[in-house]
Each structure stands twice: as structure tokens, then as C-alpha cells.
Amino acid sequence: MTPQNPKAQAQNLTPTAIQSAHTLIKPHIHQTPLLTSKTLNKLASTSQPDIADAAKPTLRFFFKCENYQRIGAFKARGAFHALLRLLERRGEEVVRRCGVVTHSSGNHAQALALAASTLNIPAYIVMPRISTVSKIEGTRSQGAEIVFSGSTAPEREAVVREVQARTGAILVPPYDDFDVICGQGTTGLELEAQYEALVNGEGGKRELDAVITPVGGGGLNAGVASYFSGKRTRVFGAEPSFEGADDCRRGLASEGRERVESVKSLTIADGLRTPVGVLNWEVLSDPRKVAGVYAVTEEQIKAAMRLVLERMKVVVESSAVVGLAVCLYNEEFRAMVEREAGSAGWDVGVVFSGGNTTVEAIGKLFS
């Protein structure tokens, strides 16, 4: 389901729209912590030891920990916002009678299930039959009805249509949707407020220089960029480069989303295998909103994940650390910061998007 008139919708993705979303979802979500790490700040200015003329920018990190969000990922924000708006627009009676449906085996499934059960709306989640037991149980324990499908996109979409025909359920897309994007954008609003409370003790006026988030379908990045549009803070996106998963970066380089062939990457950042959505592309390709998208290798993602787990003692999923990996290891990004920031350096908000992993998955990644 492609968003209609994406250009007009993108123009309505304003800071005010994000603020309004935040007011609506605030009772249902956690204000996740903003963490700092002297160790990682220090590493940022000394990493890449093998490259003699490598950039050594001064970076001070502020980590927005959506791994501590409800269901363990920022997706709870978009799901609550989409359902609360649906109740406003269609009325409680209709929405509670029809229910909602989505296809996902990841964090969006659990987020929608939680939001739906909280708001007394029936939820149908279409999941591939090959999903792991823990994901199926995690979603079911939030009170949703699981409907199994085949693994390919057409198979899953066919089952969604079956569910809709049977129940009248309303589709809530995982990322390419105005209300979902507004919900995810509240991550940026909180990040800014917490940063300013932290650094501006007595009427100071420091502002974030930059914010970087992962880009999969692009909902989180588009929402955060919409919140900061018109402000001093620049927003960047981060993608895995493995097997072409950096479709957004490549689309920007070749001047068009449609010029990039659809890819099936098996990057370890499994939450970022999705291509960027149509509405999200409108935001991400607008240089007034997104200052650039950078990519990192699998080894760089693993190195960043190791640092977060071992040094910060914080559990994140591999998709969550691509922004940090860009800051630490992407030479193009680092040279740009050094050039733009000079010796003053940058205060950078880094969004850790989620923490849903298992001890077995961590073990496999580093075996």
C-alpha cells in the first residue's frame, strides 16, 4: 500500500505535527534515558589507528536509548500514535469492531500488538511460518492473534488481504505512513529536551549539532528529521552497506529512489534490510531535512556493538548501532565533521533504536 500524494504529506510532516503526536502518546510510552559515555567519546577521537591520515574529529555522544522503550524498540511510539489517530478519525466503535492488521515478524508486530491490546482493539499479525518461537510468543503474549503466511512479500500480503476480507481490519503499515512517522519523530523531540536539560544547567544555550539514526524503511529517520527541520541541528541517516542494504544512500547518490534496484540483503542489521518507503524518501531526499546518509560494513557494526555491550554495559540489537558505527568508523563522515566542526567538535545525539536480541544471537555474531 503506497502512500497517496507523498509530496503533500511530506510537507505536513512539521515540528508541530511531531509535538502534537508526543502529547497524544506520552501517557503510553516511556521517556527513555539519554546516556553518555566518556569512554566512547574518547574512542571517537582516537579510533582508526591503522590509517595514518585518518580524521580525528571531536565527538561528544548523547545516546537516546530506545532499547529501553516499551517492547524494546522505538516502534512503540509509531504504533500507539497510529492507533490513537485511527480512533480519532474512524471512531471507537468502528475501529474496535474491525480491528487492525499488519505483517511483520519484528518489532513493529510486538509494538502494534501492545498498542492494540492497551486500547482494546483486536489485532491480527501476519507472520511467516518460519518465524522463531520467541518472536511468535512475544507477539502473542501482547494479546494479538497470529496469522501465519509464507515468507515472500506477495504471500504475506495475500494473507493480509484475506484477514481484511474476513474481519474488515485496518492496515497499519510498519514505516511508510504519516501517523507512524510522526510517532517515531517524538524520539527526536525527547532527545533534544533531555540534551538541553543535561548540558544547559543555568540558562545556557547549547544546541545539539547533529543527530544520527538508523535507516531501514526510514520512518524513524524521517520523523526525527521532520522534528528538527528549520533548526540548527543536522540530521543524518546510517545504513549497513552489506549486499546493497544501503539503498537510501545509493538512491541519493544516483538521484533517485526508483533508480536503485530492489535488493535482498542479509545484513546482520536485520531490522534494516527493508528498502526506504515512498513517503520517507520524500523527507530523506530533502537536503533541508536530512544532511546525509552514510553506510558501514558488517565488521564496523559488530565493532560498535561490542563497544556498547562491553564498555557501556547496554544491550542493543545490531541494527541499533549503525549510527554509532558511522561516527566511529566512516572516514567520509569523520572527515566532514572535522572540516565543519573544527576543534570545537560536535555534540551528537545517537539513537539506539532497539534492544531485542538474544544471548544466542550475540554469541553467534561473535563466534
Added chain:
Amino acid sequence: MTPQNPKAQAQNLTPTAIQSAHTLIKPHIHQTPLLTSKTLNKLASTSQPDIADAAKPTLRFFFKCENYQRIGAFKARGAFHALLRLLERRGEEVVRRCGVVTHSSGNHAQALALAASTLNIPAYIVMPRISTVSKIEGTRSQGAEIVFSGSTAPEREAVVREVQARTGAILVPPYDDFDVICGQGTTGLELEAQYEALVNGEGGKRELDAVITPVGGGGLNAGVASYFSGKRTRVFGAEPSFEGADDCRRGLASEGRERVESVKSLTIADGLRTPVGVLNWEVLSDPRKVAGVYAVTEEQIKAAMRLVLERMKVVVESSAVVGLAVCLYNEEFRAMVEREAGSAGWDVGVVFSGGNTTVEAIGKLFS
């Protein structure tokens, strides 16, 4: 080096001594966060599904996260306190000329190295030649001089004596020492203050019902129990049972520390392989100070560690979770809580002692 007159020293381990230690070390340590988890509270009253008549006590957990302490473990408290007292007693000139020495390959080594470099005192750390590179580098990066030895206790002690003969360095024991114990006890003081700030919004008067900490050499538990002595809060200890590592529990059961043969356990809780110290035994065997010591299996430790990593998204080392494992899985402890607490349940402070592990170690544990 055995503490002299342990009975008299134990009597001086008072709440006032711990308070005084806290005042002294406060500028040098982190006030680590106190975390809660609805998921774990819920699991506590529903675990052990395979046992029909299992106890289902109501437990509300308050996790004191010393994994977020400097160098990643509570040991920083004792090391700073021991050195600050040494400077008071022996004078800066003597201590800075002679330096300090210890033998350890674990958290105490890094803690002493950090405290010594902060206070401008030379530190010599005797480590077995077979220590991992990361442990050696971690300790060296804190500014200490590493001196290698063989792996057995006599070999390590011989090298300590050599260092002392050469430099005059003063020995700072890892746990069986009055000043070290007072430092570790400040964990209990902070836990109580943070708990009361959290639960007693408007002049309320709820008090912690219990606190549980791991027991290896016993310094942390003895310090915390000394802080709570004379108060309502009961203090418990937790040990691994594998290959007899529950020497303290067995000593209490057989009415004597000296009745328990020295063991070499290879429990996964590698920070708790040490037998309980002489001075610590004086505290832990005093029923007015410690209400009981309980043991858990390797599988129970792993299950607790999985919950903390996957559900709380917090990285802990395996030694850190034995207290939680007792609360969740030790039937004797759980039946006792059910009996004593009734339907009101208990508010329990659970000390996570440290978080120094690696992604490889996590992988190996769950492979």
C-alpha cells in the same frame, strides 16, 4: 595475610563506619542507578512452572547496578576507601614513595589501579602470566605496573613479597580487610537512600524488607550487612553451589568456616570462586547481621543472566546475578519469603555486583 583480631574488627564494622567511608569516597565513585523491572517482578511470582506446589512469593525488585560503577564493578568503592585511609594513616609522603601492591586478575586489580593513579600512588599488580590480554591491558591502561607470576596462590604471594622487598609497597587485600569492607558497604547505604527516594514520594515510610548480594570473598556482603545492622532490613548472601563454591553456606550449616575444606570450584560465576575471608566470616556468621546464605546452580545463574540481558537489556557478569537467581529459583528462599511476607510480599534490593564480561564470554555461556 590474615586480619588480626577479627572479632574486635567486626564489632567496629558499624553503620557509622560505612557512612564515614561514603563521605570520603563520594567524590571518586559513581552513584550507580537503582533500576526496577515489572517483567522480572512478575516472573518472580510465576517462575518454577514445573513444580506443582512451588512457592510463589510476591517480590518487588530494586536492582543496584554496580555494573555501571567505575571500572564496571563495586570493587572501586573498596579500593578508593582503602587508599584514602592509607593516606590518612601513613601520610602522603610514605604512601606515594612506597606504593601499593595486590595480586588479582579480576576487578580488584583494575579498581586498585584506578584508585592509585587517581591519587598519585604507584601501584604494582601481580597477575598470573596466563591472564587474558584484555585483562592485562585493562589494568595497565589504568596506569598500574603489571608484575607477572605463576598461577598458584603460593607463586603469586611469593611475587608479591618480592615486589614488597624491592619497593616497600603496601599490600591492599581484595576483600578480607576492614577498610575495603567499609568501602563496599557504601553500596548498601546508597541502595537504601535511592530506594526511599523512589518509593516514598510524600513523607512515606516504606523500608526495604531485604537486600541480597553475591558472596565470594564476602567483602561486599559483610559491608552491606554492617550498614544495615540494627535496622529492619534483612541482609542475605548468595553463592554458586557448583563444585562446592558455596563454602560460606556450608560453613554456616556445619557451624564453622574452618570445617569447610578449601575448594577449587570452576563455577561460571568466576568472581565467586574465592572462599570467604576471616573477617568477613565474623560478619556473615552473625545472625544479627546476615539472615541467611543461599546457593544456586549453574543453570539457575544462566537463566537469571539471560533474563537480565534479554529483558532488562543490561549487561552483567555471571557473578552479578546469583542474588537474583536465589530470589527466582531457590525454593528454600522462596518458601521462606512466602512464609514471612504473606500476601504483602517483600521489597528486595538486589545488588548486581559487576558487568565486566565480553561478547565472546556471553556466547560461550549460551552456546
